[in-house]
Amino acid sequence: MTTITTIFAATRETFGATATDLVRSHxxxxxxxxxxxxxxxxxxRTAAPDRxxxxxxxxxxxxxxGAGLALSGxxxxxxxxxxxxxxxxxxxxKLDFGHQDVGGVLVSTGGSFDIAAGGRTxxxxxxxxxxxxxxxxxxxxxxxxxxxxxxLRRAVADGGRHYLxxxxxxxxxxxxxxxxxxxxxxxxxxGVVIAVGPxxxxxxxxxxxLDLTVLYASTIRPFDRxxxxxxxxxxxPAVVLVEPxxxxxxxxxxxxxxxxxxxxxxxxxxxxxxxxxxYGTPDEHRAAHGLDASSLRRxxxxxx
Amino acid sequence: MNQLLTTGPPPTGRYDDLAGLMSxxxxxEKHSAAATSTLDVIWVLYDRVLDVSPETVADPDRxxxxxxxxHGPMAYYAVLVAKGFIPADWLPTxxxxxxxxxxxxxxxxxxxxxxxxxxxxxxxxxxVGVALGLRAQGSPARTVVLVGDAELDEGSNAxxxxxxxxxxxxxxxxxxxxxxxxxxxxxxxxxxxxRAQGWHTRTVDGRDHxxxxxxxxxxxxxxxxxxxxxxxxxx
Numbered sequence: 001m002t003t004i005t006t007i008f009a010a011t012r013e014t015f016g017a018t019a020t021d022l023v024r025s026h027x028x029x030x031x032x033x034x035x036x037x038x039x040x041x042x043x044x045r046t047a048a049p050d051r052x053x054x055x056x057x058x059x060x061x062x063x064x065x066g067a068g069l070a071l072s073g074x075x076x077x078x079x080x081x082x083x084x085x086x087x088x089x090x091x092x093x094k095l096d097f098g099h100q101d102v103g104g105v106l107v108s109t110g111g112s113f114d115i116a117a118g119g120r121t122x123x124x125x126x127x128x129x130x131x132x133x134x135x136x137x138x139x140x141x142x143x144x145x146x147x148x149x150x151x152l153r154r155a156v157a158d159g160g161r162h163y164l165x166x167x168x169x170x171x172x173x174x175x176x177x178x179x180x181x182x183x184x185x186x187x188x189x190x191g192v193v194i195a196v197g198p199x200x201x202x203x204x205x206x207x208x209x210l211d212l213t214v215l216y217a218s219t220i221r222p223f224d225r226x227x228x229x230x231x232x233x234x235x236x237p238a239v240v241l242v243e244p245x246x247x248x249x250x251x252x253x254x255x256x257x258x259x260x261x262x263x264x265x266x267x268x269x270x271x272x273x274x275x276x277x278x279y280g281t282p283d284e285h286r287a288a289h290g291l292d293a294s295s296l297r298r299x300x301x302x303x304x
Numbered sequence: 305m306n307q308l309l310t311t312g313p314p315p316t317g318r319y320d321d322l323a324g325l326m327s328x329x330x331x332x333e334k335h336s337a338a339a340t341s342t343l344d345v346i347w348v349l350y351d352r353v354l355d356v357s358p359e360t361v362a363d364p365d366r367x368x369x370x371x372x373x374x375h376g377p378m379a380y381y382a383v384l385v386a387k388g389f390i391p392a393d394w395l396p397t398x399x400x401x402x403x404x405x406x407x408x409x410x411x412x413x414x415x416x417x418x419x420x421x422x423x424x425x426x427x428x429x430x431x432v433g434v435a436l437g438l439r440a441q442g443s444p445a446r447t448v449v450l451v452g453d454a455e456l457d458e459g460s461n462a463x464x465x466x467x468x469x470x471x472x473x474x475x476x477x478x479x480x481x482x483x484x485x486x487x488x489x490x491x492x493x494x495x496x497x498x499r500a501q502g503w504h505t506r507t508v509d510g511r512d513h514x515x516x517x518x519x520x521x522x523x524x525x526x527x528x529x530x531x532x533x534x535x536x537x538x539x
Binding site: 030050051053055056058060061064065066067068069070071072073074091092095096099100101 | 364410411412418419420423425426429430431432433434435436437438439440441443459460463464466467470471
């Protein structure tokens with residue numbers, strides 16, 4: 001594993017290109033969006049006008065139309081910003097996909113604070129926690145453009161219900177192989193750090209020189225209990241969870257995985273207690289939530 | 305599966321049986337069909353309009369009927385029994401723990417039911433997606449969704465009816481059962497809302513089977529169509 005400095009393709013552009021390719025090459029794949037990101041879908045609309053549908057600024061309809069396409073036998077990719085894909089039409093996600101028991105791939109962009117300067121209305125730190133209240137969803141947190149491509153293709157091919165959270169921040173690390181299980185990138189004796197998606201680069205910097213196991217997760221539901229247990233077997237049972245959304249979102253999964261193992265847990269992520277009423281840049285928000293490398297190093301050091 | 309294990313009289317497919325079938329659910333000695341606002345329209349759909357049968361419930365090209373107004377599904381269940389989709393002996397135990405029939409229908413549990421409903425304002429947007437998907441696959445199937453007049457209070461319907469018109473979704477029909485139950489109703493508003501978006505609109509007596517059938521089979525190319533079925537005021 002090497003930390004590399006190559007600038008990867010941007011994640012949103014990669015999502016657009018991969019979705020366009022899937023629609024062009026698979027007659028059962030449909031793409032539904034609500035104005036947002038239309039510029040990234042290239043010639044998909046002219047290539048398959050019946051299967052590439054812009055519903056306008058209608059996000060309840062966005063989700064329902066996606067589910068209706070699935071009821072008719074198509075495989076829908078449904079996309080807008082996370083706040084308008086998960087939070088605003090949450091009941092449509094719950095009922096029109098879940099209760100109707102149809103499959104689809106919801107792909108969000110924006111994440112917790114990609115649109116930092118846009119303020120709270122365009123920030124969705126709670127999206128993963130919300131999807132996690134619903135049965136039958138796989139949740140993917142790609143940490144690079146390459147993982148966006150791999151995970152989207154896999155989710156579309158797999159069937160079932162998937163949520164893919166595409167954010168602009170990338171970890172900048174070459175992962176040997178993309179897996180739905182946790183990937184052990186370092187082995188250590190003093191504890192186990194789970195780095196989720198784009199947080200990996202900061203986590204590796206923060207834990208450099210510390211005797212810690214580092215697990216990488218780009219798929220967080222289903223949660224790789226076996227992988228975590230195996231890592232904890234070989235280490236002090238001190239677990240640090242670093243998620244780029246609401247702190248503690250996967251804390252219950254860690255508890256379930258280690259139900260019979262006395263352990264300590266530090267769950268890091270975006271602040272649950274306060275709304276951060278600041279604009280600025282994603283880097284400034286990352287630091288404000290304690291998710292930059294130096295903040296992580298301090299938090300992890302205190303915990304150990 | 306349950307269907308295969310069930311014995312009982314075969315479905316007769318007669319309108320006159322519906323009141324007796326509904327009595328199996330209500331416990332009334334003789335349930336009044338007129339007490340249920342949706343009964344005549346659902347009957348006419350399955351008897352004269354929709355190309356779907358118990359043998360074609362999995363056919364990709366079957367016509368789709370989506371009951372969006374899932375409240376009070378007794379008339380729907382009675383018609384499904386009369387047409388042979390589900391057995392009559394499911395009715396007396398409806399809404400109990402082991403019954404597939406709930407106070408709101410569930411498509412996963414009931415053969416022939418296209419959507420689970422209960423939360424208002426989901427069926428029409430779903431139907432738009434179903435109809436768009438069928439069209440994309442070259443299917444000749446039509447999609448009919450039944451909503452209530454008060455259900456149209458839900459703003460999600462506005463999103464759906466606008467897109468259906470914009471995409472010229474002529475395989476889609478909305479049936480509005482208007483029993484005048486919406487708070488803040490404005491006379492004539494329902495048809496006007498659809499007409500303003502370019503829908504073909506018809507308003508008929510929701511108890512007149514011939515009028516309902518004629519309106520539901522009157523198709524126009526290039527535009528979706530709404531049939532407002534007027535019935536007596538709720539209570």
